[in-house]
Amino acid sequence: MLDTVLNALILNAGYNAALVGIGAALLGLAAGCIGAFVTLRRRALTSDAMAHATLPGIALAFLVMAAAGGDGRNLAGLMLGAGLSAALGLIWLDRLSRTRLPEDAAIGATLSTFYGAGILLLTVIQNLALGRPAGLDSVLLGSTAGMLRGDAIILALGAAVTLCLLFILRRPLIMTAFDPGHARLMGVNTALMDRALLLLTLACVLLGLHVVGLILIVALLILPALAARLWSDRMETVALLAGAIGALAGYLGAALSVALPDLPTGPAIVMITFTLFAASALVAPGKGLLAQAAARARLRRALPTGPN
Amino acid sequence: MAGPTPIPMPETALAISGLTVAYGSVPVVATVSARFPKGSMTAVIGPNGAGKSTLLKAALGLIPAVTGEVRAFGDPVARAMPRIAYVPQRAAVDWEFPARVIDVVQMGLYRRLGLFGRLTPGLRAQAMAQLDRLGMADFATRQIGALSGGQQQRVFLARALAQEADLVILDEPFAGVDAATEAAIIAVLHGLRAEGRTVIAVHHDLSTVPAYFDRVLLLNRRVIAEGATAATFRRAVVAEAYGHQLLTAIPA
Numbered sequence: 088m089l090d091t092v093l094n095a096l097i098l099n100a101g102y103n104a105a106l107v108g109i110g111a112a113l114l115g116l117a118a119g120c121i122g123a124f125v126t127l128r129r130r131a132l133t134s135d136a137m138a139h140a141t142l143p144g145i146a147l148a149f150l151v152m153a154a155a156g157g158d159g160r161n162l163a164g165l166m167l168g169a170g171l172s173a174a175l176g177l178i179w180l181d182r183l184s185r186t187r188l189p190e191d192a193a194i195g196a197t198l199s200t201f202y203g204a205g206i207l208l209l210t211v212i213q214n215l216a217l218g219r220p221a222g223l224d225s226v227l228l229g230s231t232a233g234m235l236r237g238d239a240i241i242l243a244l245g246a247a248v249t250l251c252l253l254f255i256l257r258r259p260l261i262m263t264a265f266d267p268g269h270a271r272l273m274g275v276n277t278a279l280m281d282r283a284l285l286l287l288t289l290a291c292v293l294l295g296l297h298v299v300g301l302i303l304i305v306a307l308l309i310l311p312a313l314a315a316r317l318w319s320d321r322m323e324t325v326a327l328l329a330g331a332i333g334a335l336a337g338y339l340g341a342a343l344s345v346a347l348p349d350l351p352t353g354p355a356i357v358m359i360t361f362t363l364f365a366a367s368a369l370v371a372p373g374k375g376l377l378a379q380a381a382a383r384a385r386l387r388r389a390l391p392t393g394p395n
Numbered sequence: 396m397a398g399p400t401p402i403p404m405p406e407t408a409l410a411i412s413g414l415t416v417a418y419g420s421v422p423v424v425a426t427v428s429a430r431f432p433k434g435s436m437t438a439v440i441g442p443n444g445a446g447k448s449t450l451l452k453a454a455l456g457l458i459p460a461v462t463g464e465v466r467a468f469g470d471p472v473a474r475a476m477p478r479i480a481y482v483p484q485r486a487a488v489d490w491e492f493p494a495r496v497i498d499v500v501q502m503g504l505y506r507r508l509g510l511f512g513r514l515t516p517g518l519r520a521q522a523m524a525q526l527d528r529l530g531m532a533d534f535a536t537r538q539i540g541a542l543s544g545g546q547q548q549r550v551f552l553a554r555a556l557a558q559e560a561d562l563v564i565l566d567e568p569f570a571g572v573d574a575a576t577e578a579a580i581i582a583v584l585h586g587l588r589a590e591g592r593t594v595i596a597v598h599h600d601l602s603t604v605p606a607y608f609d610r611v612l613l614l615n616r617r618v619i620a621e622g623a624t625a626a627t628f629r630r631a632v633v634a635e636a637y638g639h640q641l642l643t644a645i646p647a
Contacts, residue, residue, distance in 0.1 A: 127492065255510055262502050266488045268457050269554075272481050273505045316493060320538040325493045 091346040104345040107234050110242040111298050111337035111356060115307060117246040118291045119333025120253055122308030123315060123326040125288055127264040128281070132191065135305040136180060136198040137173045137285070138292045142205025142301060144172020145226055146212060162238055165226070166293045169301075173289055176201050229300035229344075229353035238297060245294040249287050253326075256283055261322050298341070300353040306360055307333055314364040317371035332367075336360040407469070408433045408562045408593035409454065414463030416446070416453040422461070423449045425617050431562075431595055431610070433468075436588045438598040438607065438624075441614035442637050447597045448484070448566050450614065455481055455564065467562060477506055480560035482551045484567050490540045496550050497535040500525055503557030525556040528586075530579050545576030552580060563587060565596040581607055604628055 125134050148168025153159035176197055183193035209223060224230075253260075262270035263280040271277050288308065295304045315328035340356030347355075369376050409431040416423050424446035431437050439447045453460045456473060467475035480503070500522045501514065508514065526532045529549040534542065539550065548568060555563055563584070569577050584594050584607075598604065604611060604624060611628050613619040619636040620627050 258505060258508065258510065261494075262505060265492050265494060265499070265502070266483070268452075268483055268487065269481065269502070270505075271457065272455060272476060272479070273502070273558075274476065275505070320493050320495060321498065322493045 103234065104342070106236065106239045107298070107345060107352070108338050108341045110234060110239045111341035111352065112334040113242050113246040113337070114291070114295050114298050115311070115333030115335070115337025115356070115360075116330045117249050117333075118295065118304070118307040119311035119315070120250060120326045120330035121284075121287045121291055122333070123312040123322070123329040124253070124260050124264060124284055125308050126312040127322070128260075128284060130281075130284065130288070131305065131309050132194045133177075133180065133285070134288045134292070134308055136194045136201075137177055137289060138301045138304045139198045139205075140176025140179075140201035141169035141173045141292060141296070142202055142226070143208055144168035144170070144175075145223070145296070145301075146205055146208030147172070149212060149223055150208070160223070162241065162297070165296065169226075169293055169296060170289060172201070172205075173292065177285060225300065225351075226296045227300045227302055227353075228351035229295075229298050229303070229356070230351055234297060242294055242298070245290060249290045249294075250330075252283070253287060256280065257323065257326075260284060298337070298352055299356055300351065303353040303357045306357040307336070310357070310360040310364045311336065314360075314367040317367045317374045332363050333360070336363055406433055407431065408435070408467060409472075409564075409595065410466045411450070411454055412464045412466075414450065414453060414465065415461045416449050416458065417461050423616065424453075424614070427463070427614070427618050429612050429618060429621055431593060431612075433561075433593055434588060434591045435610050436584065436594040436596075436608050437610040437612055438596060438604050439612045439614060440598055440601065440604065440633075440636070441619070445615045445636070447614055451481075451564055451566060451595070451597065455479065457481075475562075478561045480555035480558040480563045482555045482563070482565040482568060484570065485544060485547050485551065490542070490547060492539065494539055495536050496526065496531065496539055496542070497522060499539060499550050500553045500557050503554040506558070522553075522557050525553040526550075528556065528583055529553050543573075545572035548572050549576060549579060552583065556583070560592070562593045562595070565594070567597050567599065569598065569600060601633065 122134075125131060145165050145168050148164050149159040151168075152161055152164045157164075179201075180193055180197045183196060184190055186193075188196075212223065259270065259275040259277075259280050260283075262273065262275055263277045267277045270280075291308065292301060292304050295301075295307065299307055311329040311332040312325065314332050315325045318328055319325050336356055336359040340359045341352055343359065344350050344352040344355040367375070370378075372378050407430050409429075411427055411429045414427045415425050427446075427450055439451065441447055449458065452458045453463075454465045454472065455476075456465075465472040467479060472479070501519075503525075504514070504518055504522060507518065523532060523535060526535055529552060531546065531549050531553060534546060534550075539547065542550065552565070552568065555565075565584075568580055568584075572580070584596070587594055588609075596608075598608070605628060608624055610622065611624050612621045613627070613632060613636040615636045615638075620632045
């Protein structure tokens with residue numbers, strides 16, 4: 088088994104493994120960078136609700152494409168359905184938030200309602216015997232099995248476009264996250280920036296559908312940002328580090344999933360991401376647990392010894 | 396609608412006419428009209444809940460007003476915005492944000508930078524000079540969360556100075572800061588006034604009003620009084636704003 092993992096790591100496990108490894112790394116890069124902005128703008132839960140809200144659209148798109156006689160699993164078609172469904176979820180969430188409902192409750196309500204509707208539709212699809220379960224189940228937790236060359240190209244292009252947009256908008260996005268009131272007075276359209284950030288996040292969710300799956304994509308947005316925050320106090324650096332951590336986690340997770348064919352890619356990537364975060368929390372200079380313990384010990388030694 | 400129709404007055408830095416702001420159906424400030432002449436330094440004073448912060452935020456368009464008109468330098472306030480800087484209350488932001496002191500000050504340069512402008516050495520030096528004005532040059536590369544409250548307040552003021560605005564509006568700049576910070580801030584604000592710029596600040600310490608400000612606006616959900624400090628900041632007037640509490644510190 089160790090051989091298989093090592094083989095997968097150095098991309099020797101075959102063409103498909105290489106494709107998945109590179110694809111997952113690109114996804115991790117985009118999700119990590121964008122996730123740094125998402126967490127600082129406090130949109131982590133919103134992005135989770137958005138990811139779950141894609142499911143009914145995916146199922147409906149599958150039904151429509153299958154009914155039209157095509158391949159229900161066409162990625163572009165599924166992405167379109169997912170995007171529309173997520174947009175609907177965000178509009179619904181926006182409406183709920185305008186009532187007196189607290190934001191976290193509104194997010195929970197939206198997430199569970201859309202996800203429930205999606206699972207219901209998936210059951211209908213299974214009962215209609217339209218699709219093998221393997222066809223659509225990969226959007227929940229990710230899979231390395233079904234990735235095609237075309238999918239990898241879509242991932243590469245998607246990651247490139249979203250990262251370019253993020254780079255261009257980084258100044259107003261940072262200002263909006265830090266102090267939205269001041270940003271508005273400085274001529275930044277903060278509402279537009281918030282929508283742009285949601286769109287970039289949606290792009291990550293859609294790109295990650297087959298790799299990480301919609302249930303766990305939120306981890307690839309949040310955990311790299313949390314880990315990176317421990318290493319740097321500058322927003323640009325935090326975003327770049329988060330991208331690097333996400334890319335590494337994506338690559339390692341995909342390799343692990345290739346080596347253990349029963350392990351869905353999503354959980355594999357998330358566990359690797361968490362490991363990187365936990366390691367950062369332990370050894371990061373300054374904010375890491377070890378560094379803080381050492382600093383406390385130094386301080387104790389420097390103090391004059393008291394009665395106890 | 397009551398209240399005088401505003402006429403464009405370029406000599407008035409900020410002119411508020413008949414401004415009413417409500418949270419839900421409860422009015423916070425009602426039909427407030429006030430003028431802030433160019434080159435003046437005004438304290439906005441009144442008890443807690445008088446609507447001081449609300450008035451200034453609504454004047455800047457940060458929160459919606461029910462009715463009223465606001466002009467700055469004779470123009471609608473939205474058009475004059477490049478000439479206005481605003482220093483919010485310190486508690487308004489998360490100081491754990493991953494930014495260094497100089498990064499925050501450079502946010503004040505955004506109008507000159509835009510999306511693609513390069514942060515030239517000249518602009519960097521300008522941002523640094525604003526920090527220096529407030530005695531914060533040595534802290535430029537510190538993380539903002541590692542600062543004391545007074546230092547954070549100075550960073551916010553440095554960001555406003557970097558905008559090189561003609562009108563600077565501050566929300567409680569002296570709240571919870573030590574004496575050294577208060578002295579540094581007041582020196583900079585008096586410096587701005589000496590350059591002909593206009594300063595408006597929500598202020599709480601009544602004992603320092605005559606020394607710091609040449610004008611006062613007394614507010615308690617409506618305008619109680621407005622004018623030069625010497626003529627307006629009188630015990631009877633202040634007592635009216637504060638609900639007739641005993642105010643022995645104020646000249647009769």
